[in-house]
Amino acid sequence: MAALEFGRELDAQLQLGTNVFRRRTARMSTEVQQLDRVVIRIAGDSGDGMQLTGDRFTQETANFGNDLSTQPNFPAEIRAPAGTLAGVSSFQLHFADHDILTPGDRPDVLVAMNPAALKANLGDLAKGATIIVDTRDFTERALARIGWTSDPITDGTLENFTVHALDLTQLTLDSLAGSGLSRKDAGRSKNMYALGLLSWMYSRPTEGTLAFLREKFAKKPEIAEANITAFRAGWNYGETTEAFGVSYEVKPAPLPAGEYRNIAGNLALAYGLIAGAQRAGLPLFLGAYPITPASDILHELSKHKRFGVRTFQAEDEIAGVGAALGAAFGGALGVTSSSGPGIALKAETIGLAVSLELPLVIVDVQRGGPSTGLPTKTEQSDLLQAMYGRNGEAPVPVIAPQSPGDCFDAALEAIRIATVYRTPVFLLSDGYIANGSEPWKIPEVGSLQDLSVSFLTEPNGEPGPDGTVTEFLPYLRDPDTLARPWAVPGTPGLEHRLGGIEKADKTGHISYDPDNHEFMVRTRQAKVDGIIVPDLVVDDASGDAKVLVLGWGSTYGPIGAAVRRARRAGYSIAQAHLRHLNPFPKNLGQVLASYDKVVIPEMNLGQLALLIRARYLVDAISLTQVRGMPFRAADLADMLQGVLTSDD
Amino acid sequence: MTDTVHGSPNGSGSASLGLKAKDFKTDQEVRWCPGCGDYAILAAVQGFMPELNIARENVVFLSGIGCSSRFPYYMNTYGMHSIHGRAPAIATGLSTSRPDLKVFVVTGDGDALSIGGNHLIHALRRNVNLTILLFNNRIYGLTKGQYSPTSEQGKITKSTPMGSVDNPFNPVSLALGAEATFVARTLDSDRKHLTSVLRAATAHQGTSLVEIYQNCNIFNDGAFDLLKDADTRGDWIIGLNHGAEIRFGNDNSKAVIRDPATGALSVAEGVAEGDPRVVTHDAHTEDPSYAFALSRLSQPDTRLSPMGVFRDVTRPSYDQLLNNQLDKAKAQAPGDEDALQALLRGKDAWSVH
Numbered sequence A: 001m002a003a004l005e006f007g008r009e010l011d012a013q014l015q016l017g018t019n020v021f022r023r024r025t026a027r028m029s030t031e032v033q034q035l036d037r038v039v040i041r042i043a044g045d046s047g048d049g050m051q052l053t054g055d056r057f058t059q060e061t062a063n064f065g066n067d068l069s070t071q072p073n074f075p076a077e078i079r080a081p082a083g084t085l086a087g088v089s090s091f092q093l094h095f096a097d098h099d100i101l102t103p104g105d106r107p108d109v110l111v112a113m114n115p116a117a118l119k120a121n122l123g124d125l126a127k128g129a130t131i132i133v134d135t136r137d138f139t140e141r142a143l144a145r146i147g148w149t150s151d152p153i154t155d156g157t158l159e160n161f162t163v164h165a166l167d168l169t170q171l172t173l174d175s176l177a178g179s180g181l182s183r184k185d186a187g188r189s190k191n192m193y194a195l196g197l198l199s200w201m202y203s204r205p206t207e208g209t210l211a212f213l214r215e216k217f218a219k220k221p222e223i224a225e226a227n228i229t230a231f232r233a234g235w236n237y238g239e240t241t242e243a244f245g246v247s248y249e250v251k252p253a254p255l256p257a258g259e260y261r262n263i264a265g266n267l268a269l270a271y272g273l274i275a276g277a278q279r280a281g282l283p284l285f286l287g288a289y290p291i292t293p294a295s296d297i298l299h300e301l302s303k304h305k306r307f308g309v310r311t312f313q314a315e316d317e318i319a320g321v322g323a324a325l326g327a328a329f330g331g332a333l334g335v336t337s338s339s340g341p342g343i344a345l346k347a348e349t350i351g352l353a354v355s356l357e358l359p360l361v362i363v364d365v366q367r368g369g370p371s372t373g374l375p376t377k378t379e380q381s382d383l384l385q386a387m388y389g390r391n392g393e394a395p396v397p398v399i400a401p402q403s404p405g406d407c408f409d410a411a412l413e414a415i416r417i418a419t420v421y422r423t424p425v426f427l428l429s430d431g432y433i434a435n436g437s438e439p440w441k442i443p444e445v446g447s448l449q450d451l452s453v454s455f456l457t458e459p460n461g462e463p464g465p466d467g468t469v470t471e472f473l474p475y476l477r478d479p480d481t482l483a484r485p486w487a488v489p490g491t492p493g494l495e496h497r498l499g500g501i502e503k504a505d506k507t508g509h510i511s512y513d514p515d516n517h518e519f520m521v522r523t524r525q526a527k528v529d530g531i532i533v534p535d536l537v538v539d540d541a542s543g544d545a546k547v548l549v550l551g552w553g554s555t556y557g558p559i560g561a562a563v564r565r566a567r568r569a570g571y572s573i574a575q576a577h578l579r580h581l582n583p584f585p586k587n588l589g590q591v592l593a594s595y596d597k598v599v600i601p602e603m604n605l606g607q608l609a610l611l612i613r614a615r616y617l618v619d620a621i622s623l624t625q626v627r628g629m630p631f632r633a634a635d636l637a638d639m640l641q642g643v644l645t646s647d648d
Numbered sequence B: 001m002t003d004t005v006h007g008s009p010n011g012s013g014s015a016s017l018g019l020k021a022k023d024f025k026t027d028q029e030v031r032w033c034p035g036c037g038d039y040a041i042l043a044a045v046q047g048f049m050p051e052l053n054i055a056r057e058n059v060v061f062l063s064g065i066g067c068s069s070r071f072p073y074y075m076n077t078y079g080m081h082s083i084h085g086r087a088p089a090i091a092t093g094l095s096t097s098r099p100d101l102k103v104f105v106v107t108g109d110g111d112a113l114s115i116g117g118n119h120l121i122h123a124l125r126r127n128v129n130l131t132i133l134l135f136n137n138r139i140y141g142l143t144k145g146q147y148s149p150t151s152e153q154g155k156i157t158k159s160t161p162m163g164s165v166d167n168p169f170n171p172v173s174l175a176l177g178a179e180a181t182f183v184a185r186t187l188d189s190d191r192k193h194l195t196s197v198l199r200a201a202t203a204h205q206g207t208s209l210v211e212i213y214q215n216c217n218i219f220n221d222g223a224f225d226l227l228k229d230a231d232t233r234g235d236w237i238i239g240l241n242h243g244a245e246i247r248f249g250n251d252n253s254k255a256v257i258r259d260p261a262t263g264a265l266s267v268a269e270g271v272a273e274g275d276p277r278v279v280t281h282d283a284h285t286e287d288p289s290y291a292f293a294l295s296r297l298s299q300p301d302t303r304l305s306p307m308g309v310f311r312d313v314t315r316p317s318y319d320q321l322l323n324n325q326l327d328k329a330k331a332q333a334p335g336d337e338d339a340l341q342a343l344l345r346g347k348d349a350w351s352v353h
């Protein structure tokens, strides 16, 4: 459709930049072009330090004040054989002078450290993209290994791109001649050489990287110096040679005032758990078994013992959640973190938590499934597992963060629901936002919501003949929340026994009574259904949209970017994003009913769409993709366009 | 049997709380089959609890699933009847985050050694502060009589009409293989011995595993009769008493002897007094192979069952080590609101005006 094409054209023009001016330097004149946004991808062998290089460039970019979004992409194998396509690791960064929502569809710049990195990423590049490639390994053998019979640099394969073919390895070695380092050690600094060059190209501040290198290699000053030398040499190469006639500038983005840092989703989630536990006044206990892409939560929390955080690396996922539940029984904030396969193992214990009605936070950082699936790739396919993956009627609240920084808020919300309603809560993150990062406005700890919890300390039963209350009813519910009291061991007079056998209302004794079971099943359901969650907010800029795009979790960015494209192309389209998947916001039915069409993009085969159709009898249109990668905004915009223009 | 264990009497050492056995009974009707060995164990535990001198609110009984795992409902303390096999894991979370509590785990041979085998060995290797009471009736009671991982080979049950073919576990050997710091065995019907083992087990820091031979009179009746019958028990029970020679038999003429050449342990008959080969039991032996060798003397049909404390050695508990790390971290830098704010801010924050 023409209008949409136009929108994309506009994007491309903005991206190429129009505002060109010249900067005088001591040695030569360099053209500085203004860009409004750039997508850069750095790719190499898994051992080449690509993630570190990407992280540093991101940090420089954050310090400069651009809005940004990142996407690391690495193989499941720790070090696949060098030079192979399977071993390619990459890091993508999108930065801009305005607010952006995704790490970008197609890189404008690719830095490829070897032939495999070039081949693996070539298909993703934007038309006319710039390629900086290290020619060192472009030997016949290395090329043949990845199925290239001739050299792509010279055979015309790259003719539609601006190519800077440099022997980065040799340039690095030259810069370190006389450093006393072996060739092998010196060659390791080539990622810093590349970073220096990129930093020059995009006028990034460098002090942060220099300080970082000094600190990281504090114990090996010669390595620190080598990296710094290589970094500077890379910068100077850009500045002094004619090879790069142009450098670029992307102005800071006008973010709301405040203090910012760059943060990845798993880190934000770990911080949210620590902050939430502190606001709740509870010690945090994490029981977990290592699994990609959730392990970083375990790693991070294990560093923060001074905040009273206990981490328990269990023998398996069952023990991880079991220990968290045991800690919750003792009055801690019990948390377990895992990914799909581990969540499957935890199911029975989560059912026990439903029956015990104790607070518990279950973090599922989703990855591609089924089975081992795609450990390092993203997917949203555990929604139904979280909703229904247990025996019996075992309702569990489910929430999802929508971006890396939002993982912090989602953790607080999970803690709120768990503690107020005395229930296990699922928090569904995924590999994309867990590893991706964005600028995050640092919250004031003191102004975070008060999550304080009170334990029951006195018996709560009916007064005896003498007026004193001695009876404790562990399943006597709060009339508003239907939550039962949290009475922890160590409290005299409240000794009680919990268990997974059906319990009698109020007393909590074992009960096989049919009426009681009916009552308890319905009451547990009513408790979850009655959880108070904020109404869904709809973004309907024009106010006359007939089509609503509804999403959940990490698709927020791509959906938002696609919606912007559609709007730029002249369409009216409304967008809403669900934080709460169980229970749904109270106004959701009404929102859905206000639109002719409801479109639900998901990285699964339509799990939210299934829930929405079942619950609201809405003929939702499910747009799905399971490629282990987030939607590309352009692809999603095309799909939305299809819906917007079809008559049925 | 004589009093077999040593060790200091338990309790805080402070003034007696004046608790009685009945204080530990609940108002719940006990629902085991009449004649089940679980009754005797319950009575022995309730009878022992006052001696422990710990307030009821500071005691927790956690269990898995099985007849034996109903135990917490009958103890007027805090308690949890959890899911099959997982009690050691749940107890680990509770014990490490609440070092002030006395945590017991009650489990069966199926619960602990089949579905929960993984959690059991890991609790033992970590040495979590738990007293684990393993009720071994060598059968699945609650599911009505299938063979269990401790049933002798050839056991005919509902699921093994031609006899089971798999080799059983010896729970004491298994625990020692996991380097448990305290392992003991006792018998449901010998209240005095059971109580003395409980005394030693609860005095232990770290995990204490007590295997209790328990009669299931419905599905595996008489499994331990050789050890109960006055005519046979003297021949088959090898009483373990720390610091004493390991002699048994009606006239004390049988003994556990050590081969001076190989160090291997065996049972000999007609051993004269003063025979230097006779082993003097030392439950504090660091090397678990000694206790393991003792555990290997028993036969699958319960003949030659060493009873008492096999091993009781000192090693810091997991709880203690973990909590020490927390204390150390807190001593190095506070974990207050300012510290949290600084953590959130990180090293690379920037301001937008």
Ligand SMILES: Cc1ncc(C[n+]2csc(CCOP(=O)(O)OP(=O)(O)O)c2C)c(N)n1
Binding pocket: B065, B066, B067, B068, B069, B084, B107, B108, B109, B110, B111, B112, B135, B137, B139, B140, B141, B142, B143, B148
């Ligand atoms: C996950 C699960 N699998 C199976 C069962 C069924 N089940 C309950 S108890 C039990 C075996 C119990 O045997 P044991 O642990 O020896 O206890 P006992 O009843 O003999 O005391 C089984 C298989 C269950 N409750 N949960």
Ligand code: SF4
Binding pocket: B031, B032, B033, B035, B036, B037, B038, B067, B068, B137, B141, B142, B215, B216, B217, B218, B219
């Ligand atoms: S089935 Fe056996 S173990 Fe279970 S209660 Fe009856 S006698 Fe005891």
Ligand SMILES: [Mg+2]
Binding pocket: B066, B108, B109, B110, B135, B136, B137, B138, B139, B140, B141, B148
């Ligand atoms: Mg049994």
